[in-house]
Amino acid sequence: MSLFDQILGHKQIKTFFTNALQKERLFSSYIFTGPEGIGKKKTAIAIAAMLNCESPDNAPCGMCRSCLKIQEGTHVDVNLMAAEKDEILAEQAESVLDAIRFAPFEGKARVFIIDNAHQLNPTSGNMLLKTLEEPPSGNYFFLITSKPDSLLPTIRSRCQEVAFSGSGILEALMESPDFDDSYYPWVKSGGGFVEDKSQLKAFTSIRQLAIRLLQEMISPHRDSGLDLEDELSEALGNQGRESARIFFFQIEILLRDILAIIANRDDAIINRDMISDLKKISRRLTPDMVFEIISLVKKGTNGLSYGIRIQHLAPVLLAEGKKVTL
Structure with a gap:
């Protein structure tokens, strides 16, 4: 080959x-x-x-x-x-x-x-x-x-x-016998990050962490999310900046899906297999809140460019996001 x-x-x-x-x-x-x-x-x-x-x-x-x-x-x-x-x-x-x-x-x-x-x-x-x-x-x-x-x-x-x-990448991935529908959002989102089939399972795990962070963000308990911070540090802390960039990128895509739900545009949702969880989160957010959190996510992504590690950025994002939603 x-x-x-x-x-x-x-x-x-x-x-x-x-x-x-x-x-x-x-x-x-x-x-x-x-x-x-x-x-x-x-x-x-x-x-x-x-x-x-x-x-x-x-x-x-x-x-x-x-x-x-x-x-x-x-x-x-x-x-x-x-x-x-x-x-x-x-x-x-x-x-x-x-x-x-x-x-x-x-x-x-x-x-x-x-x-x-x-x-x-x-x-x-x-x-x-x-x-x-x-x-x-x-x-x-x-x-x-x-x-x-x-x-x-x-x-x-x-x-x-x-x-x-991304043209042609989805078709190439779907030819794989182990392709799963949950992989679809990574290609459909248009943010790149998919270079070979071996990356897909890792992306799915990162997406689960991303939606958990949003769920913790809307939790009414101020101290919730401590276990998630440890899990994020363990899962992403030693994988380099690229995995952290993927994490922030996926949070942003999930937030855009939430905006689509708020606007009654379910047809525009990328992470369709997560629609139930996304709708629960959307009930606690207004469009202004979502845009404010997206702005926080972009700041986190910029922080990676300055060499700040995900272990330090994720807790700040969670804490600042909670301030927006409480």
């Missing part, structure tokens, strides 16, 4: 890059845009493997030495750059400029994948402009972002943009 086969959906994008390589029409600099977690970085890694794959007939094969090293993150010529703290620094851009002066060391092509490229600060972004426009032969750039409008216009003008969406 090739690495492309392991990526859900995005059939047109995978076909485009396969054909571009075969016809030697691959551009040197791309911007991959779309919701977080939808498969942009995974696709860029697969393309990096395709460029360096040792199998002439099934690239990226996923099994040769180059493909395995790229998947493990140990290939010298495939470089993944991410923000240090809140931005991508000039020192990181300088390391790219240093590396690009030399020919690829162990592969056929050198690939730079810049994750969350919207975090390039003006200095580091400007340092890369000339290189993005005319990189030396055999060098390729993939800028990954969910916020393309935050990129410098001069960077966008030097790259080809490829837009990722």
